[in-house]
Amino acid sequence: MNNVRDKKRANKSLPFFFRTEFKVFFTIILVSTILLISTFSFDTVPPILNRGIQPATFPKGLLVLIIVLTSIIYYLSFKRPWKKEKNLPKPFFLTIISFVLFIIISKTLDFFLAIAVLSVFVSYYWGERRIFYLLLVSIIFPLVVFIFFEMILGLRFPPGIITNLYYY
Amino acid sequence: MMAPLFSSKLLLVLLFGTLFGLVLGVLPGLGPTTGGALILPFTMTLDPLSAIILLTSIYCAGTYGGAITAVLINTPGTPAAAATCLDGYPLAQKGEAGRALGMATVSSTVGGIFSVIVLVFFAPILANLAYEFGQPEYFALAIFGLTMLASIGDGSPIKNLIAGAFGILISTVGKDFMTSIDRFTYGINELSVGIGFIPVVVGLFAISEMLTQSTLLDQVFKRVALKAVKLPTKDDYKKTWKTILRSSGIGSFIGVLPAEGGTVASLIGYSEAKRFSKNPEEFGKGSVEGIAGAEAANNAATGGAMVPTLALGIPGSATTAVILTGLIIHGVRPGPDLFKEQPEFLYGIFGAMLVANILFFIFGFFGAKIFARITLVPNKILWPMIFAVSVCGTYSLSQSIIDVWIMLFFGVLGFFMRRYGFSVVPVIIGLILGELVEGTLRQSIVIFDGNWLMFLTRPIALTFFILSLIALAFPLIRSKKNKKII
Numbered sequence: 106m107n108n109v110r111d112k113k114r115a116n117k118s119l120p121f122f123f124r125t126e127f128k129v130f131f132t133i134i135l136v137s138t139i140l141l142i143s144t145f146s147f148d149t150v151p152p153i154l155n156r157g158i159q160p161a162t163f164p165k166g167l168l169v170l171i172i173v174l175t176s177i178i179y180y181l182s183f184k185r186p187w188k189k190e191k192n193l194p195k196p197f198f199l200t201i202i203s204f205v206l207f208i209i210i211s212k213t214l215d216f217f218l219a220i221a222v223l224s225v226f227v228s229y230y231w232g233e234r235r236i237f238y239l240l241l242v243s244i245i246f247p248l249v250v251f252i253f254f255e256m257i258l259g260l261r262f263p264p265g266i267i268t269n270l271y272y273y
Numbered sequence: 274m275m276a277p278l279f280s281s282k283l284l285l286v287l288l289f290g291t292l293f294g295l296v297l298g299v300l301p302g303l304g305p306t307t308g309g310a311l312i313l314p315f316t317m318t319l320d321p322l323s324a325i326i327l328l329t330s331i332y333c334a335g336t337y338g339g340a341i342t343a344v345l346i347n348t349p350g351t352p353a354a355a356a357t358c359l360d361g362y363p364l365a366q367k368g369e370a371g372r373a374l375g376m377a378t379v380s381s382t383v384g385g386i387f388s389v390i391v392l393v394f395f396a397p398i399l400a401n402l403a404y405e406f407g408q409p410e411y412f413a414l415a416i417f418g419l420t421m422l423a424s425i426g427d428g429s430p431i432k433n434l435i436a437g438a439f440g441i442l443i444s445t446v447g448k449d450f451m452t453s454i455d456r457f458t459y460g461i462n463e464l465s466v467g468i469g470f471i472p473v474v475v476g477l478f479a480i481s482e483m484l485t486q487s488t489l490l491d492q493v494f495k496r497v498a499l500k501a502v503k504l505p506t507k508d509d510y511k512k513t514w515k516t517i518l519r520s521s522g523i524g525s526f527i528g529v530l531p532a533e534g535g536t537v538a539s540l541i542g543y544s545e546a547k548r549f550s551k552n553p554e555e556f557g558k559g560s561v562e563g564i565a566g567a568e569a570a571n572n573a574a575t576g577g578a579m580v581p582t583l584a585l586g587i588p589g590s591a592t593t594a595v596i597l598t599g600l601i602i603h604g605v606r607p608g609p610d611l612f613k614e615q616p617e618f619l620y621g622i623f624g625a626m627l628v629a630n631i632l633f634f635i636f637g638f639f640g641a642k643i644f645a646r647i648t649l650v651p652n653k654i655l656w657p658m659i660f661a662v663s664v665c666g667t668y669s670l671s672q673s674i675i676d677v678w679i680m681l682f683f684g685v686l687g688f689f690m691r692r693y694g695f696s697v698v699p700v701i702i703g704l705i706l707g708e709l710v711e712g713t714l715r716q717s718i719v720i721f722d723g724n725w726l727m728f729l730t731r732p733i734a735l736t737f738f739i740l741s742l743i744a745l746a747f748p749l750i751r752s753k754k755n756k757k758i759i
Contacts, residue, residue: 129693133435140442140457148454157718160449160456163711167442174435181431190692193488200487204681207664211674220664224657231490231653242657250661257318260669 125190126182133175141168199230215265220247286323287625290330291632297331298338299644302486303659304351305335306701307478309595310471311662313602314669321603322621328596329622330629333385333575335592336535337633338644340377340568344370345645346496353535353571356543360556360563362497367559371503376561377568378637379505380517384569385630387521388528388576392583393623395529399584400609408720409728412713413737415706418531418587420741422699423748430748432695440703441710443468450708451715463675470598472667472680473704477697479663480684483656485691490652502641505561513565516546524570528577534590534698535571535578542570576626583607583619587706591698594705 121127147161203226211219225243233239254260255271262268297308309328316324339354344361357377364373406414422437423430446457447467458464505513520542527538546566547556556563578589579596586607588594600607605618612619636644667680687697721727728734 125693143457143459147456150452150454157451157715157723160452160454163714164442164445164456167438167445171435171438171442174431174438178429178431178435187694191488194490196487196490197484200484201685204685208678208681211677216668216674220661224661227487227660228653228657231487231656233651233653238654242654242661246658247661250665254665254669258314258669260665260672262668263674 124182124186126179126187130175130179130182134172137168137172137175141165141172144168196230200227203227203230211263211265215267216263217247217251217267218265283323283326283621283625286319286327287330287628288632290327291334291629291636294331294334294336294629295338295341295633295636295640295644296647298335298350298354299341299647300650300655301342301346301348301350301648302482303479304339304592305332306474306591306595307482308335309592309599310474310478311659311666313471313595313599314666316599316603317670321600321605322618324599324603325596325605325622326625328599329579329626330632332592332596333572333626333629334633334636336572336575337378337381337385337568337637339571340381340564341374341637341641341644342648344373344377344497344564345499346648351535353539353574354567355536356539356567356571357564359543359567360558360560363557364559364561364564365497365499369559370497370499371501372505372509372561373559373564374499374637374641375503376505376509376513376564378502378634378641380513380520380565380569381572381637382630382634383517384521384524384571384573385575385633386627387518387569388525388573389623389626389630390576391525391529391573392576392579392626396580396584396619397612399580400612403585403609405733407731408713408716409731409734410737411709412717413728413731413734413741414531414585414587415710415713417737417741417744418581418706419703419710420744421531422702423745429694430745433699436690436695436697437699437703440700440705441707443473443700443704444707445711450712461675463673466671468679468704469671469676470594470701470704471670472676473683474595474701475663475667476680476683477687477690477700479659480680481687481691481697483660484684484688486652486656496645496648499642499645502638504638509561513562516549516562516565517569519545519549520566520569521573524573525577527570528574528589529580531581531585531587531589534592535574538574538577539567539571542573543567572630579622579626583611583622584609586709588702591701594701597705 144161144165149159149161203223206226207219207223210222221243224247225239228239228242251262255262264272293308293312294305297303297305309331312327312331316327319327336351336353339349339351340357340361342348342350343354343357344365347358347362349355349358361373361377364370419437419441422433444467446464448454448465449456455465523542523545524535524538527541528534543563543566546562547553550556550560550562552560574590578593581587581589582593582597584607586597588597597607605611605615663680664677667676668674670676690697717728718725728738
């Protein structure tokens with residue numbers, strides 16, 4: 106029982122900046138502060154046209170609220186540390202990499218090529234080795250989805266090296 | 274009430290919605306919210322009534338579908354079925370999977386039908402009350418809805434509030450609707466129209482779930498064999514009829530509360546079933562009362578959650594937030610005027626929900642075995658396919674590649690939020706209520722000539738503010754008792 110508790114609360118013995126609570130607190134505060142600073146550069150409405158509050162006031166209030174609430178959860182985490190999460194496995198990082206690949210390929214080459222690459226990449230690294238299923242997820246299924254959206258919804262997908270073959 | 278449904282097209286939509294909802298409910302990680310968001314672009318080809326009928330039937334059937342996986346593989350297909358695992362799986366392990374599913378099916382159907390009756394009676398009353406609402410009252414109501422986020426699920430109230438505030442913050446991105454001044458756009462033209470609801474929902478639910486599944490690849494499900502679903506016996510009915518009715522009432526009430534939904538309803542329904550039971554010691558070991566309590570409550574929440582959605586335009590749950598978006602996309606403005614001007618549209622929805630509950634009873638009873646087989650589709654094939662649909666669906670609404678990137682961003686964000694105990698549901702509710710909160714606040718300030726204290730002179734607004742304080746205090750007190758504020 107004690108072992109379980111020790112494992113769960115193992116975070117407590119780490120220096121404060123390695124603790125999950127601090128990392129989460131720091132990230133939220135940093136992002137909120139940057140956003141809060143950026144609200145000061147919003148245009149303001151001249152007093153004669155201004156009815157009620159300025160456009161920046163409401164987001165400012167929300168960001169201050171987020172900062173205050175985050176500070177409270179960080180303070181409370183000293184009394185009751187969060188349970189330690191397991192380290193993230195390799196497939197998680199590979200999936201994130203596949204998202205980055207998707208963005209690069211969809212921006213530079215082709216939207217559907219990006220979907221095919223991501224699908225085959227994810228399916229392979231998640232353990233699929235059978236060629237048919239790799240083809241199914243990377244070519245057959247995206248093709249069906251493409252035709253469905255194109256024919257039924259009348260959608261025009263962004264131009265690219267493969268999509269252009271269909272359109273022109 | 275059923276007249277609008279007597280068309281083969283609407284019946285087909287209803288049939289498809291129920292089947293699709295069941296598939297979504299059965300698949301762990303998906304569910305009616307994600308499924309509704311994914312199918313929303315497809316509804317553009319339908320007329321408004323068919324579109325909303327499709328979404329509501331997915332909602333009803335998806336909520337029930339979660340029970341099939343909960344009973345057979347001890348994994349809730351939807352979060353609302355989490356409490357069903359507690360007794361459904363142990364009963365299935367005893368070789369009574371058919372009995373467990375039979376009880377889940379009957380209590381879900383009763384709960385669902387009960388909630389439609391609640392919807393038919395209470396939505397018009399609430400809509401009539403809403404005629405008394407001005408901007409300050411709507412602001413106070415939206416604040417009440419947001420403070421209710423504090424008590425969503427068993428998560429931390431403060432983290433839920435942070436997530437809700439973040440959702441509202443997202444709604445402020447783009448041109449300010451009163452002054453047309455850009456906010457948080459950073460020179461990106463696509464952001465001046467704001468961040469769409471669909472990229473955020475699909476990202477937070479589908480893509481973040483895909484990332485979660487990437488961390489669970491070594492997970493092995495222990496599946497219990499199912500021969501056939503059995504209707505409950507006379508003894509089972511005797512034991513559970515009070516529980517089913519009580520949980521139906523609880524679920525409908527919880528559903529009506531803004532922002533609450535099936536998950537909270539099923540947890541309360543389950544614990545109340547245990548509290549009133551003559552055999553509380555059987556709970557957790559395969560009690561049919563436990564299954565009935567949880568399942569009647571979570572399905573009763575579906576009709577309940579539609580009450581504030583249709584009458585006030587305030588979503589009763591994450592899935593009704595998707596339905597609300599569907600209504601807005603199709604040019605239907607929920608609220609009191611809808612009840613006055615388009616009663617046949619509302620009766621169509623009420624009737625569709627009633628029929629969906631009967632349909633999922635039939636499909637669940639005869640097809641649970643087939644639906645259970647869907648869980649055999651391996652994640653390494655299923656999720657790349659869901660990704661393809663998510664990407665195309667998100668792209669299709671505004672034909673913007675930026676929306677797809679926003680979806681991916683929210684997918685990664687949603688994964689880390691869930692990892693560190695922040696529920697993603699408040700973000701969705703905050704996003705959909707954001708414009709209402711800010712708009713009514715700013716208009717109220719204009720009405721009150723900048724005097725904030727004038728809010729307290731409006732009795733309805735004051736009541737909602739007091740309810741908001743109670744909504745904030747209740748989970749904090751409860752959490753302090755359970756030592757779970759963070």
